[in-house]
Amino acid sequence: MIKIIEKYKLGPGMNFALLDAPLIAESAEPGQFVIVTIDEKSERIPLTIADFDRENKTISIVFQEMGKGTHRLANMQAGDFLYGVLGPQGNPSVIHENKDVIIIGGGIGIAPVFPIARKLTAHGNRVTSIIGYRNKDYVFWEDKMNAVSSSLLIATNDGSYGEKGFVTDLLKKEIESGKNIDEVIAIGPPIMMKAVSDMTREHSIKTIVSLNSLMVCGMGMCGACRVTVNNEIKFTCMDGPEFDAHQVDFNELMQRLGTYKNDEQKCFEDWQEENNGC
Amino acid sequence: MAVNYKSVPMREQLPDIRRKNFDEVPLGYSEEEAVEEAQRCLQCPKAPCISGCPVNINIKGFIKHIQNREFKEAVNVIYESDTLPCVTGRVCPQEDQCQAKCVVGVKGEAVSIGRLERYVADRDLEQRANDTKSIEINENLKAAVIGSGPAGIACAADLAKAGIKVTVFEGFHKLGGVLVYGIPEFRLPKRIVETEIETLKKLGVEFIKDTLIGRALTIDNLFEKGYKGIFIASGAGLPKFMGIPGENANGVYSANEYLTRVNLMKAYKFPEYETPVLKGKSIAVIGGGNVAMDAARTAIRLGSEKVYLIYRRTEAEMPARLEEVHHAKEEGLIFKMLTNPVSYSVDDKSFVKKIECISMELGEPDSSGRRRPVPVNGSNFEIDIDVAIVAVGTTPNPLIAKTTPDLKIGKYGEIPVDENNMTNKPGVFAGGDIVTGAATVITAMGAGRNAAASMIRYFSDIEQ
Ligand SMILES: Cc1cc2nc3c(=O)[nH]c(=O)nc-3n(C[C@H](O)[C@H](O)[C@H](O)COP(=O)(O)OP(=O)(O)OC[C@H]3O[C@@H](n4cnc5c(N)ncnc54)[C@H](O)[C@@H]3O)c2cc1C
Ligand SMILES: Cc1cc2nc3c(=O)[nH]c(=O)nc-3n(C[C@H](O)[C@H](O)[C@H](O)COP(=O)(O)OP(=O)(O)OC[C@H]3O[C@@H](n4cnc5c(N)ncnc54)[C@H](O)[C@@H]3O)c2cc1C
Ligand code: FES
Numbered sequence: 001m002i003k004i005i006e007k008y009k010l011g012p013g014m015n016f017a018l019l020d021a022p023l024i025a026e027s028a029e030p031g032q033f034v035i036v037t038i039d040e041k042s043e044r045i046p047l048t049i050a051d052f053d054r055e056n057k058t059i060s061i062v063f064q065e066m067g068k069g070t071h072r073l074a075n076m077q078a079g080d081f082l083y084g085v086l087g088p089q090g091n092p093s094v095i096h097e098n099k100d101v102i103i104i105g106g107g108i109g110i111a112p113v114f115p116i117a118r119k120l121t122a123h124g125n126r127v128t129s130i131i132g133y134r135n136k137d138y139v140f141w142e143d144k145m146n147a148v149s150s151s152l153l154i155a156t157n158d159g160s161y162g163e164k165g166f167v168t169d170l171l172k173k174e175i176e177s178g179k180n181i182d183e184v185i186a187i188g189p190p191i192m193m194k195a196v197s198d199m200t201r202e203h204s205i206k207t208i209v210s211l212n213s214l215m216v217c218g219m220g221m222c223g224a225c226r227v228t229v230n231n232e233i234k235f236t237c238m239d240g241p242e243f244d245a246h247q248v249d250f251n252e253l254m255q256r257l258g259t260y261k262n263d264e265q266k267c268f269e270d271w272q273e274e275n276n277g278c
Numbered sequence: 279m280a281v282n283y284k285s286v287p288m289r290e291q292l293p294d295i296r297r298k299n300f301d302e303v304p305l306g307y308s309e310e311e312a313v314e315e316a317q318r319c320l321q322c323p324k325a326p327c328i329s330g331c332p333v334n335i336n337i338k339g340f341i342k343h344i345q346n347r348e349f350k351e352a353v354n355v356i357y358e359s360d361t362l363p364c365v366t367g368r369v370c371p372q373e374d375q376c377q378a379k380c381v382v383g384v385k386g387e388a389v390s391i392g393r394l395e396r397y398v399a400d401r402d403l404e405q406r407a408n409d410t411k412s413i414e415i416n417e418n419l420k421a422a423v424i425g426s427g428p429a430g431i432a433c434a435a436d437l438a439k440a441g442i443k444v445t446v447f448e449g450f451h452k453l454g455g456v457l458v459y460g461i462p463e464f465r466l467p468k469r470i471v472e473t474e475i476e477t478l479k480k481l482g483v484e485f486i487k488d489t490l491i492g493r494a495l496t497i498d499n500l501f502e503k504g505y506k507g508i509f510i511a512s513g514a515g516l517p518k519f520m521g522i523p524g525e526n527a528n529g530v531y532s533a534n535e536y537l538t539r540v541n542l543m544k545a546y547k548f549p550e551y552e553t554p555v556l557k558g559k560s561i562a563v564i565g566g567g568n569v570a571m572d573a574a575r576t577a578i579r580l581g582s583e584k585v586y587l588i589y590r591r592t593e594a595e596m597p598a599r600l601e602e603v604h605h606a607k608e609e610g611l612i613f614k615m616l617t618n619p620v621s622y623s624v625d626d627k628s629f630v631k632k633i634e635c636i637s638m639e640l641g642e643p644d645s646s647g648r649r650r651p652v653p654v655n656g657s658n659f660e661i662d663i664d665v666a667i668v669a670v671g672t673t674p675n676p677l678i679a680k681t682t683p684d685l686k687i688g689k690y691g692e693i694p695v696d697e698n699n700m701t702n703k704p705g706v707f708a709g710g711d712i713v714t715g716a717a718t719v720i721t722a723m724g725a726g727r728n729a730a731a732s733m734i735r736y737f738s739d740i741e742q
């Protein structure tokens with residue numbers, strides 16, 4: 001059982017939770033994730049470790065309400081217990097020294113890029129962070145990102161905050177400005193990561209993405225998370241979650257994410273009905 | 279005394295009924311049936327059955343006790359060599375082991391050793407859990423066991439009984455390894471595994487779930503934390519795929535994923551339990567072992583209209599337990615022998631729609647001594663399906679190997695050990711599927727006990 005120490009909303013459908021998880025906090029590194037089980041009936045929900053504190057023995061998760069699992073998680077409060085949290089899972093991000101790196105976070109993907117940006121900066125890299133939100137109501141962790149970046153660029157889809165447009169619009173400007181870019185690291189919805197990847201491929205800029213494939217076990221024994229990278233089967237939970245973007249088959253990733261659409265929708269609607277009923 | 283060549287049948291759920299539920303199929307012997315079956319045992323002086331058992335249970339001895347209605351004595355004989363008789367009585371391939379050597383079996387049906395084992399073990403299951411008391415534990419002698427499958431359970435039990443403080447680390451949120459995530463309820467009721475785990479807890483064994491060694495902690499971290507001996511029992515859980523076109527289509531599962539969704543996550547109770555599984559009207563299962571059989575029979579129970587078993591050799595070569603093959607046939611599994619998949623095709627949303635296969639014929643014997651299946655040119659054909667389950671084997675999980683630089687690893691990712699189940703790294707022992715590759719419950723359990731015995735010697739050496 002893992003205790004929720006703190007829990008609050010970051011914006012519409014976006015949640016923050018601080019968990020008392022000593023063993024995970026001890027070894028967690030940027031880029032790794034956990035698998036959360038709410039109770040015996042819940043799915044195993046993969047969530048990135050958005051922050052960790054070795055001294056206070058805590059980890060943070062930031063999550064968006066999607067289906068029943070994440071909605072139920074959002075309904076939990078400080079003081080409640082989770083049935084289980086497995087982690088840290090996946091390979092830590094590879095952090096180089098003294099490079100020019102662009103970090104891109106889209107929506108909820110801003111949480112996982114934060115610890116990566118922090119470590120990159122601590123290792124003498126010059127970090128330009130580009131973060132994108134739907135609109136100004138969804139803005140979170142701007143201050144945290146600012147503190148760990150050499151420069152911070154913000155986009156919203158409707159222009160209600162920062163620049164109007166997508167993260168790729170800001171990336172395009174950075175590339176066209178002719179600055180040196182050694183590496184791009186992008187985390188967000190698959191469609192965003194694909195767009196970033198297509199853009200950087202043209203300019204031969206090395207790009208890393210963190211894949212959010214479906215998962216069941218999160219420890220290499222089921223293959224639910226398999227993706228095609230460089231024409232080979234890879235398991236996101238064991239071989240990833242970070243991969244060379246230019247080798248990832250994004251279409252397959254997105255198709256596989258749709259496997260249970262009907263079931264998920266039904267499960268969620270039933271649950272909503274039940275909850276409105278009482 | 280005249281020899282009785284017919285064994286006492288075990289009552290079971292009828293095929294039409296059990297196709298629709300996940301309850302256990304064979305219902306077990308009554309006391310009278312067990313004694314009657316035990317009477318068929320000739321008590322041969324040489325008792326060849328014992329040499330057929332991978333852990334050499336004194337079969338002759340325990341059956342003698344059943345003949346005398348000394349049931350507690352009977353099960354105690356089994357416990358000397360087998361920690362989990364409720365489990366092995368159900369899942370051992372007896373027809374290849376003890377019963378293959380049975381003298382009665384030469385002319386008639388072998389004595390049903392597995393069923394008798396199950397009978398006395400079931401009788402004692404709750405009793406033993408109640409009777410178990412913890413013994414005094416030496417807090418300075420700490421051992422870590424990695425994995426809670428049969429190898430880990432057996433090792434932990436013997437270590438605890440020797441007064442060693444044991445902590446079992448398990449990656450999953452439930453304990454039992456393949457016994458809970460792989461083998462379905464209709465073959466091995468989960469309450470049995472739960473009771474065995476409760477017994478271990480009473481012995482003073484500590485369990486830490488949701489903790490994967492190699493990520494949260496490495497082997498060397500465990501030594502730093504004061505564990506003096508470590509037993510690796512992490513199994514062979516990494517599923518193999520065939521590498522044929524279309525294998526990543528929606529609806530193509532590894533057997534491990536399919537069984538984990540249904541058994542561990544209880545997708546058969548979706549949406550009450552929240553993990554979904556594609557039910558499918560027409561399902562192809564690829565493989566010929568116990569895993570394939572379990573996946574196929576699970577698919578039947580989830581209501582699929584047609585379930586095909588696609589296997590590249592013939593039924594005679596199938597490694598699955600005979601009883602499961604027999605049960606599967608009764609339940610309506612369609613056997614497509616001498617058939618191998620070539621590719622999958624999909625609909626416009628990338629869901630699998632057809633499996634293309636090729637017919638095979640048996641050629642020269644291969645290294646395993648079985649005749650090698652070779653494709654028949656031009657014999658390709660298609661089957662309409664909406665789910666496929668790939669059960670063509672598993673390999674050891676590479677995580678511990680990758681994170682323990684000085685641990686010797688074999689060609690297939692397995693961990694080599696000596697006759698004491700000791701690895702090349704001092705204080706580190708290994709056993710079960712991680713050493714042998716995918717094998718059986720009884721061999722994993724035997725390895726766990728052998729390792730425990732070596733670890734107890736090792737502990738007494740370092741204490742001096
Ligand atoms: C390594 C990794 C890290 C992730 N990190 C975060 C994070 O930090 N914050 C965050 O909000 N989300 C994260 N996700 C996605 C998150 O796991 C899913 O949104 C969540 O599982 C949805 O569960 P649900 O029951 O609410 O929705 P469901 O009703 O089950 O599904 C809703 C949608 O979520 C996707 N989804 C469902 N189940 C899974 C699953 N097991 N794994 C991945 N996607 C799934 C499906 O494509 C579906 O369209 C991560 C995913 C992975 C694989
Ligand atoms: C579907 C299926 C049906 C089968 N049917 C039969 C049968 O009828 N008869 C028979 O004799 N055998 C059968 N087998 C084989 C048998 O179950 C295995 O040989 C046996 O379980 C191996 O035991 P083990 O203890 O070595 O490993 P497992 O039972 O595989 O247990 C290993 C455990 O270790 C955990 N683990 C792995 N890595 C780590 C880590 N790094 N840190 C922490 N925990 C970890 C895993 O989660 C798992 O719980 C079947 C197998 C399957 C999959
Ligand atoms: S989620 Fe099971 S192998 Fe990756």
